[in-house]
Amino acid sequence: MSLPLPQRVLVAPSGFKESLGAGTVACAIAAGLRRVLPGVHIDLAPIADGGEGTAAMLAGTTGGILRDLDVVGPVNIPVRAQWARLGAAAPGTAVVEVAAAAGLRHVPRELRDPGVTTTFGVGQLIGAALDSGAGTIVVGCGDSGTCDGGAGALQALGARILDAAGREIGSGGYELARAARLDLSGLHPRLARAEIVVAGNPHNLLCGPRGVARVFGPQKGATPAQVEALSSALDNWAAVLERDGRAGSDLRTGPMTGASGGIGAGLAGGLGARLRSRFDALLDSGLTGADLDRRIARADLVVTAEGAIDLQTPHGKVPAEIARRARLHGVPVVALAGSLGEGAPLVHEVGIGAIASIIPVPMALADAVADAERLLTDAAERMMRMLLVGGALSVRMGRGSGRPVRPVGLGVRRATGPRIGAARGRVRGRHR
Incomplete structure (x- = not known):
């Protein structure tokens, strides 16, 4: 046999x-x-998992193009970032990855404090995609060096985050402790006709014991005291978003609200973005052309x-x-x-x-x-x-007479291909 x-x-x-x-x-x-x-x-x-390389990978698999843009980086130093306009398999769709503009790789080790970094550059990438005429923008989350609840991205798109005295707050997660009101009247006009989809990890939450500050803050350079300060600031930000924003769901402990330092909650609350599991979004044939x-x-x-x-x-x-x-x-x-x-x-x-x-x-x-x-x-x-x-x-x-044991975790499909001694010829692989 x-x-x-x-x-x-x-x-x-x-x-x-x-x-x-x-x-x-x-x-x-x-x-x-x-x-x-x-x-x-x-x-x-x-x-593609939403992190570094997601835009380039999806541009390549769909026959799309990458576009460069100089944006404000996470420590307020300009960085060269890219976003993708997908090809014929997903016409009208753009992909923005948080890591391109606000990734941890853009934060020098001596400056790693997630309470002061910003996602402003992510908002600039979204704005560029909107200006190009994209009707759907997928925001891939992962590998970020920020924890500002997406506030920076909203500010880049025209939102104003005000303190109790009506003054605009500064950038970074710590500043969210001062947030008292969210003014969305000046948002980018094309947002009204576009769909924003945040592709994140469902296990990442904004607030609570498993909130993004406590889980990922130390990985991004926060001390225990800074983690608690940041967690408290995000609690306040969630209250402002839920009161003044556009989300119809729980922004504190809902799935994906903590994606990329809370940008999931920020874009859902400020822009009405749809939060989806990153794989459901990035591997959705109707959204990105994947199969x-x-x-x-x-x-x-x-x-x-x-x-x-x-x-x-x-x-x-x-x-x-x-x-x-x-x-x-x-x-x-x-x-x-x-x-x-x-x-x-x-x-x-x-x-x-x-x-x-x-x-x-x-x-x-x-x-x-x-x-x-x-x-x-x-x-x-x-x-x-x-x-x-x-x-x-x-x-x-x-x-023999013994009964084979089925290994745990293996599928049961019967292979239908060539047999030993017959497997010869040209291997055909393809990049998708």
């Missing part, structure tokens, strides 16, 4: 932060798979990846989202990671059948980052060889 091999493999990874973009990760994995299965069809689907679910359904195996797999992965990270969608089609999923942290085995519960680190021996982080592409390719080869050994064992067990 010959061993059935996967005919189509979908490679759908996230990027490795501060190392490799999602597109490079996908190509590296594909190279490793080709070493073992040179005749398999490989479909490359690097996943990921169809591509998953056609695959025999899905390989995903992320810089770190740990207890946070099941809560809105790329590998978990890929596994959730693949499970609906009975397609097995395996995942590679730069590191496996505490709680990594929890991902089996969301449908990832096997996980592996790309680092085969102890090495310095700097060395792993510098050599990540090669490490990924080698790890993809090792994982595929292990999967083939598992398949051979399954065939052998099927010949």
Whole structure:
């Protein structure tokens, strides 16, 4: 009996932060798979998660264009940012990523205090997209260096945030403690005819014990005292938004309100923006032209990846989202990671059948980052060889009287592709 091999493999990874973009990760994995299965069809689907590179990735997959704009950065120093006008697959749609104008990479380490950084540049990008005639603007959240509740973005778009004496407040999250009234009468006129969609992580909340200041403030440089001051200021900002703004939902603890330092709540309250799960928004064929679910359904195996797999992965990270969608089609999923942290085995519960680190021996982080592409390719080869050994064992067990054991987390689809010895020919991959 010959061993059935996967005919189509979908490679759908996230990027490795501060190392490799999602597109490079996908190509590296594909190279490793080709070493073992040179005749398999490989479909490359690097996943945009709203953070750095989202606009460029979606512009590339839809045949769109990137446009440059000099904007006010998070520490009030000009930065060169980009936004995307999507192509024919999503006409009339623009993509703005918070990280491009207000990302943590734009905040020097000695200036990292999320209570003083601003999203003003994000509002400038939205304004440019509006001026271009975009009817829908998707704001991707992730990798921000701010925690101003989106106040800066609103100010850039013409909103006035006033204190009790009627004076405009300054920039940054701490200033929100002084906010007493929100005046939206001077908003950009094109906002009345445009739809703003915020693509964020549903687990990110503006206020409360798990509010954005407490969860992400320390990561962005805040001390414990600064975290509490910022949390109190955001509580006050939420009250102003709910009273004077345009949102019809809970802006304190509603899903995605804390996205990118609270820009979700700010744009929902100030502009009436629609808050959507980042993957539902970014992978929505009607919104961005993506067709990921169809591509998953056609695959025999899905390989995903992320810089770190740990207890946070099941809560809105790329590998978990890929596994959730693949499970609906009975397609097995395996995942590679730069590191496996505490709680990594929890991902089996969301449908990832096997996980592996790309680092085969102890090495310095700097060395792993510098050599990540090669490490990924080698790890993809090792994982595929292990999967083939598992398949051979399954065939052998099927010949005997024993009953094969179905592994936890693996799909049940029967591979219909070539068999060992017959997998030859040209590998066809594509970037979407």
